[in-house]
Amino acid sequence: MTGEKIKELLADAGKYELTDSERAKAEGSFINLPCGNTHYEIKGEGELCVLVHGYATPYYIYDKVADELVKNGYRILRYDLLGRGLSERVRAKYTPELFAAQLKELTQALFPGEKFYLFGTSMGGTIVNAFCAAYPEYVKKLVLLAPAGMDNFRPPFYMYLTSFPLVGDILFAVLGNKILLKNCAREMKYSTDEIDYYLESFAKSIKYKGFPKCTLSSLRNTILKTKKATAYYKRTAEHGIPVLCLWGTEDITMPFYQSERFREVMPDAELHALEGSGHIFLFDEIEKTMQFTLPFLKK
Secondary structure, three states, X not given: OOHHXXXXXXXXXXXXXXXXXXXXXXXXXXXXXXXXXXXXXXXXXXXXXXXXXXXXXXXXXXXXXXXXXXXOOEEEEEEOOOOOOOOOOOOOOOOHHHHHHHHHHHHHHHOOOOOEEEEEEOHHHHHHXXXXXXXXXXXXXXXXXXXXOOOOOOOXXXXXXXXXXXXXXXXXXXXXXXXXXXXXXXXXXXXXXXXXXXXXXXXXXXXXXXXXXXXXXXXXXXXXXXXXXXXXXXXXXXXXXXXXXXXXXXXOOOOOOHHXXXXXXXXXXXEEEEOOOOOOHHHHOHHHHHHHHHHHHHO
């Protein structure tokens, strides 16, 4: 994508209110939950898989995973986290507990009492473990894809800056949309012909007001709270939920060195290192992703 096209996408950032009329133009469905209005999609027949995305990229990151699961006889539910995509930009601290509440309210509203396979990528790893720690009775198996939440994580400098209230607020107000748009596809290594689609889909999320504030709050209250997150992983392990973890050895966003801590925290998990893969292999390398995921679900 050219620099001019990126400027064009950024020109709309933060211009629009996320209103009912805007939602009416979108694909998928919406539901008013106690925690906030949530955008979601259900496809397929069979056992239920619930797909939880990460820090900034909305549910389209699961496009290929969702299609493969449906092809293989599963039903999927994917949704936008609060503050992302077309879900409401609520005024709240964006903590693991808030996101776990959204997941609980959504699944119980749509599939009351049903057990499901639960997927979490990146920050979604922290969210699904917060959910499993509180509600293990709903989860058949857990699939973690380059998960965030290990307490040995060394955040990059820009993340460190966000821990300072004034500095972080200014940084995200001025540059948040630009940084997040430019970085969203930086680890696309193999599906390079789909970078434009990936960037344009991301731009649809940032055009609505409130996105930088929501992502900044998520950094401060979820991603950087690694001790709390790791405690949730430990509690999930204590519940005995079967866990599969896939992690790219060339991951820049959630570096692979964290996998050593993951092995300590979840010693019974099935962990596979994906040689040469980056952070978004679930979109970038779907065959490799499903090579491990489908057998784990079926066995």
